[in-house]
Amino acid sequence: MTDLREEFRQAISRNGDIATRAVFSERGLGKIRETLLPALGELRGSYYGMIQGIYPVHLISRRPISPGLILRQGSIPCEIRVSNDNQTWAFEPADIDPDSADFFHLEFSLPEIIAETLRSRTRDAADRIPEWLQVANLKRDFLRYIDISTLVGDRMIGFRLLLDENWLDRYVQNRQERVREPNR
DSSP states (O other): OHHHHHHHHHHHHTTTOOOTTOSSOHHHHHHIIIIIHHHHHHOOEEEEEEETTTEEEEEEESSOOOHHHHHHHSEEEEEEEEOTTSOEEEEEETTOOTTSTTOOOEEEEOOHHHHHHHHHHHHHHTTTSOHHHHHHHHHHHHOSEEEEEEEETTEEEEEEEEEOHHHHHHHHHHHHHHHHSTTO
16 A cells, blocks of 8 residues: 555656556556546645544645635635535635635535435435435534644644534525525
8 A cells, every 4th residue: 555655646746657667557547647637736725624623624726725814814704515416515705706816615525424424314304304404404513614724934824614604594594485485
């Protein structure tokens, strides 16, 4: 496993160019060159955090979070976006225009324990609670904040992404109104 990791690191650092003794097949190297390296090249931000001080999570972004935003706010209210399959989640700052230099979109996959909680809640309550409301409740119960540390200059700075509870309340209220008035 150590050799595999080292070869993988070398493949990435050499843009897919690896010595013939490598542990990867030509097909495997082709996958690295064609799929993985372009995706890695698009990443500009990689952060590790702790969801509610319990669950470690790796967040990635196409651009780094603005150091100025981190230094100005420390705690950043966010909206939490979820893919249709509930696999990819993302924190985006509330009330910051997407064209602003302070805007970010940090994606992550749920830690397995939270993903299993979502799956079991969905199965158990499928006939009583709509999935969108179950996801909203999961955000409130398990994703109220993520603490992250990053380097700003030569200093390690901690900051917090907070679930914007007002945004979530508005989302739930709007969805409930649409359910009550289906022709709206």
